[in-house]
Amino acid sequence: MRPSSRHRSSRLRSVLGLASLLALTVTLPAAVPTPWQAGVAARKITPPGPIWLAGYANRSAPSSGVSLDLYAKALTFDDGRGGRVVIVTLDLIRLTVALRQHVEQEAGRRYGLKPQEILLNASHTHSGPEVAPDRMILERVFRQSAKPQDVAAVNAYEVFLKDTVVALIGESLSSLAPATLEFSQARAGFAMNRRRPEPKGGFSNNPNPAGPVDHDVPVLKVSGADRKIRALLFGYACHNTTLGGSLVSGDYAGHAQRDLQLAYPGATALFLTGCGGDQNPYPRANMVPGQQPEDLVQQHGRALANAVHSALAARLRPVQGPLRTAYGSALLHYEPLSREELGTFTPAQYTPEVVERARALTRLLDRGERPAPLPCPIQVLRFGGDLTLVAIAGEVVVDYSLRLKRELRGPAAVWVAGYSNDVFGYLGSRRVLEEGGYEGISANTRILNHPGRFTFDAEEAVIGKAHELLRQTQP
Structure with missing residues (x-):
């Protein structure tokens, strides 16, 4: 039986379609790899004396020595097509608005960098120097114990830090060279949620194995033209609070960076703090009989470094461009303290500055006004369709990381950092703000000089701004 004309026509279309596909396969050029250039630089920022x-309010004297040196490090990426960014990591407890503004201004003037092309991140070590002179005068123990030279040392360090970061950025830009970028990740298990619910209500700062965690260890490997590792950027969501005492140290993050640099000679390891606002390294301090905190901090550092080794042994995915960046702020509104709560800030317990702040807030309430909202910087770095990095200011609790990874799940890997560009205090999620406790209200109002807790819509404001910036970086 002869095939019908319709069947002959269908077969002809199939043959022509296959021929067209083969022609496209032959004639279309392969995707051109991004002509990445990367530059890296590091400077020691250990205080000279x-x-x-x-980090801890019970300290009553300055540092007595150095256990592990502190560093500032800069890693620059340039996609060769107009996209670039400089990531600066610092072994410090916090970043201030003054530091960010100075770096923006000077790096813009000297190197032509735009605000969205600069990312600052603090490791949040509690064994590093105070970097905010105006913050110190709010602490009663400092006012009672400090000497004039202690204030002078912090003032001098702040100036040193501003100059160092700007110079460091210039050094990383001047070291740009052809590079290959690859991403992988592994896991480390020593971080645990520290918001333990208590039988009589409320939350204490203790291990809570049932609480949410983010054990991912993202790793960005940067290799030179000779295929040798030039830089390892890695992250983890956990407080750097293994240690107490009076010795300077980068805590577990500092030890992990040191261990990696010993394992890969010539490479610079940079730690990018995740959303660890409600996470502690456990065990810590004097929890383990027969072990010193220094033993534990080395163990945690080794565990984190081993996670990076594991990530490098896994299947690495190439990271291509283009590199697109965006920067903006979410506005965090306050639910102010009540008049009764403000009345508890008495001269017997607080410094004159804190007492006057409480009185000023009372006068504000009397006028029927509310405290001004707080800008919360948010930054997005999009590496083509392979990697998206979202950086959020403040001591961000883990809920933000888990939510963004869930909402952005797709072909691109998602990396969420906290403690970026401004560390103003704790950024609770709706859950944490409703529950209250240390990260929900008391740390910000009793220690960090905020006029109240953030309103329950803070999480939506931050996540909404992150999505807005993500849309701005879409191809």
């Missing part, structure tokens, strides 16, 4: 350490 005794200095007041930040």
Whole structure:
């Protein structure tokens, strides 16, 4: 039986379609790899002498020595097509608005960098120097114990830090050279949620194995034209609070960076802090009989470095461009403290500055006004369709990382960092703000000088701004 004309026509179309596909396969050029260039630089930022350490309110004297040196490091990426960014990591507890503004201004003037092309991230070590002189005067123990030279040391360090970061950025830009970027990730298990619910209500700062965590260890490997590793950018969502005492140290993140640089000679390891606002390294301090905190911090550092080794042994995915960046701020509104709560800030317990702030807030309430909202910087770095990095200011709790990874799940890997560009205090999620406790309200209002807790819509404001910036970086 002869095939019908319709069947002959269908077969002809199939043959022609296959021929067209083969022609496209032959004639279309392969995707051109991004002509990446990368530059890296590092400077030691260990204070030259005794200095007041930040993070624990029970310290009553400056540092007494150095256990592990502190570093500022800069990693620059240039996609060869107009996209570039400089990531600066610092072994410090916080970043201030003053530091960010100075770096923006000077790096823009000297190197032509735009604000969205600069990312600053603090490791949040609690064994590093105080970097905010105006923050120190709010602490009663400091006012009672500090000497004039202690204030002078912090003031001098702030100036040194501003100059160092700007110079470091220039060094990383001047070291740009052809590079290959690859991404992988592994896991480390020593971080644990520290918001333990108590039988009588409320939350204490203790291990809570049932609480949410983010154990991912993202790793961006940067290799030179000789295929040798030039830089390893890696992250983890956990407080750097293994240690206490009076010795300067980068805590577990500092040890992990040191271990990696010993394992890969010539490489610079940079730690990017994740959303660890409600996460602690456990065990820590004096939890383990017969072990010193220094033993534990080395163990945690080794565990994190081993996770990076594991990521490098896994299947690495090439990272291509273009590189697109965006920067903006979400506005965080306050639910102010009540008059009764403000009345508890008495001269017997707080410094004159804190007492006057409480009185000023009371006068504000009397006028029927509310505190001004707080800008929360957010930054997005999009590496083509392979990697998206979202960086959020503040001590961000883990809920933000888990939510963004869930909402952005797709072909591109998602990396979420906290403690970026401004560390103003704790950024609770709706859950944490509703629950209250240390990260929800008391740390910000009783220690960090905020006029109240953030309103419950803070999480939506931050996530909404992140999505807006992500849309701006779409191809």
